Structures are given as C-alpha cells and as structure tokens.
Amino acid sequence: MLDDPKVSKILVEVRDLKMHFPIHAGVLKKRVGEVKAVDGISFDIYEGETLGLVGESGCGKSTVGRAILRLYDITEGSVKIDGIEIGHTPQPDLRTMRPTMQMVFQDPQASLNPRMSVSAIIGEPLDEHTKMSKTEKRAKVMDLMDQVGLNRDFANRYPHEFSGGQRQRIGIARALALNPKFIVCDEPIAALDVSIQAQVVNLLEDLQGEHGLTYLFISHDLSMVRHIADRVAVMYLGRVVELASREQLYAAPKHPYTQALLSAVPEPDPWIEDKIERVILQGDVPSPANPPKGCNFCTRCPQVMEICKTDEPPTFEIAPGHVTACHLYSATNTESVS
C-alpha cells in the first residue's frame, strides 16, 4: 500500500518489549522461573501499513499482539501508540486510549458472548465510549454491519446462528465501531476454511483502504501474509529474527530461520514441488522458560557458529529497511552471504 514506508508517520513504536510470565511451583507457590514469551523485541508500524508477524506456534506472536494493546501488564519495554506512551500506564487510565486500538480475535466462536445479540455485541464499544441515543446507536450498528457485509436482518440474532466467516465479520465490525487507527488481527483467519479466509482477508484490505487503518497481522500462514502485509516480521522464541519489506523478505530471506520457514511453504505445482530443496530443521524449539544462551536459534541453526552459542546477536541492517538478528551478518559486508 505504501511504496516507501519511511515517508509516513510512525503510528506504533515498540521498543525492547518483554513479556515474562512467572512460573510458580511448590507448596508455597514460590516463583521458580519465568516463561519468556516475548523477550526484547522492537519494531515500528507506519501509519496505513500492514505489518505481518509470522512464526511457528508458541513463539509469542499472540502475546506480542496482546501486550501491545496492554491486555497484559508488560514486564519491560515501551509501547507508543500515536505518540502516546502506554507501556506502563495503569489499566483504568488506558480506557481513553482504547478506541484508538482494537483487536480482532482468532477464534470467532469464543470471542463473541453467546448470550448477546449481534447488535449488542457490535454496540458494546459504543455503549462504553459514546453517549449515543438508542436510535443513533442502532443506525451506527446497521452501518457497521453493512460495511462488513452482514445482512441487516441479522441484528437480533445470536452468535451461534452464524457461520465462522460471519462470526469473524461480527468481530471485525465490533473492532471498527470506534473508528480505531490501529487494529491487531490475531490470526483472524486461522479458524476459517480457505474460501472464507480469502473473503475475510479481502474485507480487511477493503476496510484498510476506506478507513486508512493500520494492521498488525499475526499469522502463521506465510502465503496469506505475503498477500496482505507490506512488511513482515519473523519471530522465533520470543524474538524478532528478521524484519523486512514483503518483497525483500520473500525474495531474499537472510536469517537461517526465515530461510527454513519459507522453504516449508508448499508449492502448488508438483513439478516445482519435487525440485524444492527444503531446509529441514533438526530438533525441537527450546522451552521459552529456559532459552539457550546466546542466539535463541543456535540449537537448530544449520549454519551455527561458535559465537552463536555464547553471544546474543545484535540486529544488523543489511539493506535499507531490512534488519536481521544473526551473527552471519556481523561482518561489514551487507551483500548476501548465503
């Protein structure tokens, strides 16, 4: 959507975000350690763009999304949305910020209260943040339902009467109700089947065009991220290992993990499919409660070096807008090594 993201304004600025969940054990519930779900990540999201956040299950993608919206109390770091620091604001004070930032959830079944009608669900944000009269509110709800392509007749129905795709549309309408600037889409398509996924993604893109929305699009579906995202961040075990524009990332992935991840994308053409040399990673993801010393990926990296096992890699900007955290690029040459 934006050819040169540098020009536009930074809407979301995340610096060194850490989200650690304590582990309690024993009779006295002593704190014996912590799950480092998100361990020091930084990125910017520019106004009007879509940042895709990909990674395997359990790498902390969803936690990042929720931590940015301060649905968790973050351990460390700073989150600035629209120029306002919200990283450590107490929850009650965040209320005024909530209309700016909204979320679309993964499971459309679980994210809608089964006891509320569709109009009540979509109208809830309006109840909380505006003083509209009943008729105004109803008109607004109808308008939102039109925008997401729901039949107005469905307003008085309940979530269980809808299909997955329709439920997700209800969730999107609710997120849109307060005219937010920034929406975190937490795997909004993971629970839908493929034909519906396309509809929902196209709807999200259309809405972005109409309202100038900014998305953080969390997904593990690399081809879908390629379709919707302007820039892509790849996460592994609580850290961002590579962040680049879509074209750069898919054409020339730099980090060994990104390379492995991209090589796992299935290819529809069987002729090409046979010829692909996949990078098969050995071993399992280490526990985020006990990540390896040095680079988090060093236990599985095909190109592991001695330094990886001792030193945490800093981030290197190897091309404009293309950053990766890997010791392979610590040499000054920014030309591709692999």
Place this chain on the structure above:
Amino acid sequence: MTDATAQTQAARPPRNQWWDVWDQFKTHKGAMAGLIFFIFIIAAVYLGPYLWKIDPTYIDIRARNKGPSLAHPFGADQLGRDILARMLKGGQTSISVGLTAMGLSLVLGTFVGVLAGYWKRLDGLLMRFTDLFLALPLLPLLLVIIMLFRDPLRAMFGLETGIFVLIVFVIGITSWMQTARIVRGDVLALKEREYVLAARSIGTPSRRVVLRHILPNIMSPIMVSATLGIANAIITESALSFLGLGFPPDFPTWGRLLFDAKDMIQQYPERVIWPGLAISLTVLAVNYIGDGLRDALDPRIRGR
C-alpha cells in the same frame, strides 16, 4: 425465523428480548405447569385467608382430632385448630422465608464467588472464608446467633417480623457456600474466554465485564442452586421451628405443622401428608420454573 419476520424486525427497532424468553418459556410444559401451580399456591396462601375466615390460632376444643368435614375440610388438629387455615397461614411464612432466604444466600454466594473467581488477589482469602463457613458446626452456630439476636430483633421489628428477619438471615448466611464455590469455578473458566478479553480490549471496566459477560453466562448454575435453595430454606426453617429456635410454637408454618403432626403420624397420617405435600409440590414447581427459565435465557436453546 422466516424471512418475513426477519424483514419486519429489521424495519422496526428490535423486539424486547424478554418476549423471546417468554415465548421459549411457554414451550416448556413442565415450567408452565410449575408456574401455574406456583401462582396458585401464592394466591391461595395470600388471598385464601380472606375467603377462609377461620383464625388459624382459634381453639375449638370440641373439634379436636376430627377428620375432614365441611366445617374443617382438612380436619382439625389435636387442639381443635382448623388445619386448612393453618396451612394457608403457614404457607405465607414458609414461602416468604424460602424465597427471601434463597435470595439472600444466592446474592451472598454469587457475590463471593464472582469476587473470588474474577479477582485473583481475593481468591485465597474468600475461598478460605467459605471453607471456614462450611466447616462450622451449623447447629451450635444457629443456637448462638438466635440466643444473641432474638430479643434485640424482636424489640426492633416486633415479634413476628423480628423472628422472620432473624430466620431469613440465619438461613441465608449458612447456605451460601455451595453457590459461592460453584460460581467461582464457573467464573474462573469464563474469565479466560476470548469475549472477556475482547471486552477488556474495548475498555469495559471490570465491574461491567462481570455484569455483562460473566453473570449472564453463569445463569444456569445459579438458577439450579436457587431452586434447590428454596427447598433447603423451607426445610431448615421447619427444623429451626422444631428445635424451638424459630417461630413461636403456636405460629403456624409448614415445617411446624409437620413436626406437630409427626407424633401422631400413625393415627392421623393426613396431617403429615398435607404440609409435606405442600412443601414438596412448591419445591417441585420452583424447580420446574427454574429449569424452564434456564433454558429460556440461553439463546442457544431458545427457538428449538
């Protein structure tokens, strides 16, 4: 729902959802029967004394231990008091004790359960408090409470109301623990659901999350404990009266009638049967109403 109704709905502002609840409630035959019976009982015990004018405490010594007759359709007891009149008068007390004590224990239990389930900080404290109440030996506790508070309350509200308040209070505070535990368990499960998270991401304050999202979804277990609670309250009240801790001996309640009659159960079994039947039918009716209401309040069941 047909297309025609859907279209008219969209044109008009939405129909009040309580009409949908009522429509669903009507389809539950047991609940309708229960409701009709319950209304009948209420009408009988509150309006009945205006039609059946015999004073329940009037002693007609010549009618002593008489069987059913036109003058005394349910017979007369060992002092010659009319059993029908005593049943009607006793029903007033029993039903109001049952309903208010159930209400009190429900409010207490739900309050404690929601606080403990939703706010982790209060959980340990409140649940240990609940355990404490569960572990208290009930009878000595009741004895002490009634000994301490009977006379001040009588002085404050008058003889009957004073005892009524005391009994309701005593039953209420000794029966909320089950509800609290059930509610806490359900709240613990519900608060992790995504729609609660969604409400928080909208900026809904915790108290409204509880009122709007948590409470409606724990309706079913609350409803079940409510219906069981009424039965429990009526029976506890009769036990208290039996021990001489409740209402005075000449003051009729259904429980009192049962206990008065139980000494002569072999000679006059009907005196046990009438109040027993009244208690069980009322409880049954309330149970069915609760069942129907629970179904009617759940939109997933509604319309089937």
